[in-house]
Amino acid sequence: MAKQPVTLADAQKEIGPLRQQLIQWGKEYYEQDQPTVEDYVYDRQYQRLVQLETEFPELITPDSPTQRVGGQTDTQLAKVTHEIPMLSMGDVFSVEELQDFNVRQQDGLPEIDQLAYDLELKIDGLSLSLVYENGRLVQASTRGNGVIGEDVTANAMTIKDIPHQLSEPLSVEFRGECYMPKASFVKLNEAREANGQPVFANPRNAAAGSLRQLDPQVTAQRELATFMYYVPEYEKLGVTTQDEALKRMAELGFQVNPHHRTVTSTAELVQYINEYTAQRDDLAYGIDGIVEKVNDLATQTALGNTVKVPRWEIAYKFPPEEQSTVVREIEWTVGRTGNVTPTAVMDPVQLAGTTVSRASLHNPDYLRQKDIRLGDTVLLHKAGDIIPEISRVILAKRPADSQPYQIPTECPVCGSRLVHLDGEVALRCVNPMCPAQIKEGLAHFASRNAMNIDGLGPKIIEQLWNKKYVSDFADLYRLTADQLLTLDKFGEKSTAKLLTAIDNSRHNSVERLLFGLGIRHVGAKVARLIAEHFGSLPAVMQASADEISAVATIGPTIGDSVATYFANAQVQQLIQELQAVGVNMDYTASPAVDTTSEWNGQRVVLTGKLAMFTRNEAKEWLEAHGATVTGSVSKKTDVLIAGEKAGSKLQKAQQLGIPIWNEQQFDQAMKEEQ
Numbered sequence: 040m041a042k043q044p045v046t047l048a049d050a051q052k053e054i055g056p057l058r059q060q061l062i063q064w065g066k067e068y069y070e071q072d073q074p075t076v077e078d079y080v081y082d083r084q085y086q087r088l089v090q091l092e093t094e095f096p097e098l099i100t101p102d103s104p105t106q107r108v109g110g111q112t113d114t115q116l117a118k119v120t121h122e123i124p125m126l127s128m129g130d131v132f133s134v135e136e137l138q139d140f141n142v143r144q145q146d147g148l149p150e151i152d153q154l155a156y157d158l159e160l161k162i163d164g165l166s167l168s169l170v171y172e173n174g175r176l177v178q179a180s181t182r183g184n185g186v187i188g189e190d191v192t193a194n195a196m197t198i199k200d201i202p203h204q205l206s207e208p209l210s211v212e213f214r215g216e217c218y219m220p221k222a223s224f225v226k227l228n229e230a231r232e233a234n235g236q237p238v239f240a241n242p243r244n245a246a247a248g249s250l251r252q253l254d255p256q257v258t259a260q261r262e263l264a265t266f267m268y269y270v271p272e273y274e275k276l277g278v279t280t281q282d283e284a285l286k287r288m289a290e291l292g293f294q295v296n297p298h299h300r301t302v303t304s305t306a307e308l309v310q311y312i313n314e315y316t317a318q319r320d321d322l323a324y325g326i327d328g329i330v331e332k333v334n335d336l337a338t339q340t341a342l343g344n345t346v347k348v349p350r351w352e353i354a355y356k357f358p359p360e361e362q363s364t365v366v367r368e369i370e371w372t373v374g375r376t377g378n379v380t381p382t383a384v385m386d387p388v389q390l391a392g393t394t395v396s397r398a399s400l401h402n403p404d405y406l407r408q409k410d411i412r413l414g415d416t417v418l419l420h421k422a423g424d425i426i427p428e429i430s431r432v433i434l435a436k437r438p439a440d441s442q443p444y445q446i447p448t449e450c451p452v453c454g455s456r457l458v459h460l461d462g463e464v465a466l467r468c469v470n471p472m473c474p475a476q477i478k479e480g481l482a483h484f485a486s487r488n489a490m491n492i493d494g495l496g497p498k499i500i501e502q503l504w505n506k507k508y509v510s511d512f513a514d515l516y517r518l519t520a521d522q523l524l525t526l527d528k529f530g531e532k533s534t535a536k537l538l539t540a541i542d543n544s545r546h547n548s549v550e551r552l553l554f555g556l557g558i559r560h561v562g563a564k565v566a567r568l569i570a571e572h573f574g575s576l577p578a579v580m581q582a583s584a585d586e587i588s589a590v591a592t593i594g595p596t597i598g599d600s601v602a603t604y605f606a607n608a609q610v611q612q613l614i615q616e617l618q619a620v621g622v623n624m625d626y627t628a629s630p631a632v633d634t635t636s637e638w639n640g641q642r643v644v645l646t647g648k649l650a651m652f653t654r655n656e657a658k659e660w661l662e663a664h665g666a667t668v669t670g671s672v673s674k675k676t677d678v679l680i681a682g683e684k685a686g687s688k689l690q691k692a693q694q695l696g697i698p699i700w701n702e703q704q705f706d707q708a709m710k711e712e713q
């Protein structure tokens with residue numbers, strides 16, 4: 040921290056740019072969920088501003104970040120007024136500062152000998168308010184500016200651990216933290232990087248960006264979770280301490296973080312801080328500090344709040360773990376979608392429990408903004424406690440002959456010219472024959488959520504590629520035992536095992552193939568929705584972008600992507616080959632089914648306009664009774680159920696001699712099943 044200025048003129052000079060910088064960082068943090076600096080940097084500069092304003096109160100301006108509770112509400116979401124303001128917390132950065140705070144607090148309460156504190160982990164998420172009426176969740180909102188928040192009720196309804204109905208008919212507001220577990224954060228950023236979208240800086244920003252969505256379906260796919268920790272009107276719960284309040288909330292059905300502890304001495308306080316400073320890397324969610332709350336709720340009320348923060352609680356923020364090291368090389372790797380990603384290779388250093396020598400630089404823009412060069416000494420930290428990331432270059436240590444890093448213009452693997460697709464930060468190799476992309480694509484095709492071919496990992500694929508046995512997905516199904524026996528460490532046993540795994544994958548329900556093809560924006564869940572709706576791959580291929588977009592939660596981006604993919608002649612050729620080698624093209628997955636039904640195992644096609652029930656109801660009933668409902672008629676179809684105005688499918692079924700039922704026959708059969 041800079042030293043205290045001696046004159047008003049000095050302070051004036053420093054305070055203007057400092058305030059503007061903090062306002063800008065605040066915007067990035069609160070409105071765009073895309074901070075450009077570490078929290079620690081922000082917090083420190085903020086403290087500096089407080090220090091200057093305390094010294095020279097005449098320099099305080101109404102727009103100063105110190106005069107507002109953090110956060111603005113500039114999104115399109117509806118606004119919510121918090122009847123009881125949602126304040127942010129004051130913070131301290133050392134145990135000494137925390138002890139000073141406690142001494143001041145205790146001084147204000149001469150009638151109490153020793154305060155009891157409830158200590159909780161400070162979850163790295165965003166504050167959430169949940170209002171229940173008669174036990175039903177009626178409103179969820181973000182903090183916003185503390186007085187006006189954003190209505191995220193529909194979004195919160197999609198978060199699995201938020202109860203829609205409490206076990207008691209209470210009308211109470213609960214507050215807590217909405218967060219994204221570390222594993223989900225890593226997965227989300229990997230997917231965003233592959234799709235050429237900017238990555239989230241940390242789990243908190245990912246949680247905020249996911250909760251503050253106009254479309255609840257986006258939130259639903261983001262794997263958010265909550266820990267509730269506060270009841271403003273605690274009397275309604277009949278509790279007198281924070282510890283009791285937490286226990287009550289857990290009983291009512293909320294997720295409450297189990298690591299809280301009541302303490303009455305500084306020694307216990309320090310012990311708790313040390314324990315969780317050591318354990319923080321092992322937790323499944325990010326924490327950025329410890330929250331200390333006065334345990335007795337009546338004493339909390341007596342202490343009250345300042346304009347901005349409560350006097351009864353304070354956050355102790357962990358110091359960041361940082362290490363310096365030297366960048367030796369920048370590697371460029373080509374992903375499955377052609378996304379070319381830079382990685383910094385550095386001298387190995389110990390950082391937050393692991394040895395780190397590589398850090399993703401995400402995309403060329405990121406690399407340019409940070410101006411990272413070969414030979415630079417850089418500061419390294421772990422974003423969200425997990426992912427090694429370069430904080431900044433230490434310019435003072437930059438070699439005199441240093442040159443800006445030249446971003447490659449050609450694919451490091453196939454040499455074709457790299458491009459930026461519309462609106463993407465990612466650099467891409469768009470050569471469909473790029474070996475790096477094909478190999479990555481094969482690994483994805485074989486992966487567990489796709490075709491699930493056990494034993495076909497990247498190393499085997501590399502060999503199969505080098506020996507020219509495999510150049511596309513269909514080739515996998517033409518592999519012979521003789522070929523596999525030539526691979527490293529492959530004997531009779533491993534050969535037979537892999538051939539069986541490949542053969543089994545022929546019979547997968549088609550959503551696995553649809554995901555395995557690696558179509559942009561089509562994840563495993565989306566693939567299943569599409570497959571379920573259309574029933575077969577040929578039906579998906581015939582569907583227009585609009586028809587695909589119209590399926591449940593699928594929007595135009597996915598619709599366009601799928602339609603464009605299947606319009607490609609090479610793709611159509613590939614699908615024909617896959618069909619020729621016996622890969623199943625139908626949707627055959629079905630949840631909990633009645634396998635004793637007459638319909639079990641039957642392949643049914645629905646066509647025309649049904650009058651007695653919707654197409655979906657018919658389909659659901661059939662699937663629940665073990666039938667497979669497909670979108671197109673083939674020799675394998677067992678029965679066609681035809682409503683009014685049935686067209687080409689009816690004709691085809693007649694040609695193939697497949698039994699055709701009308702709706703009344705189907706209705707009768709349904710009744711007989713019950």
Ligand SMILES: [Zn+2]
Pocket residue numbers: 373450451452453454455468469470473474475
């Ligand atoms: Zn390439």
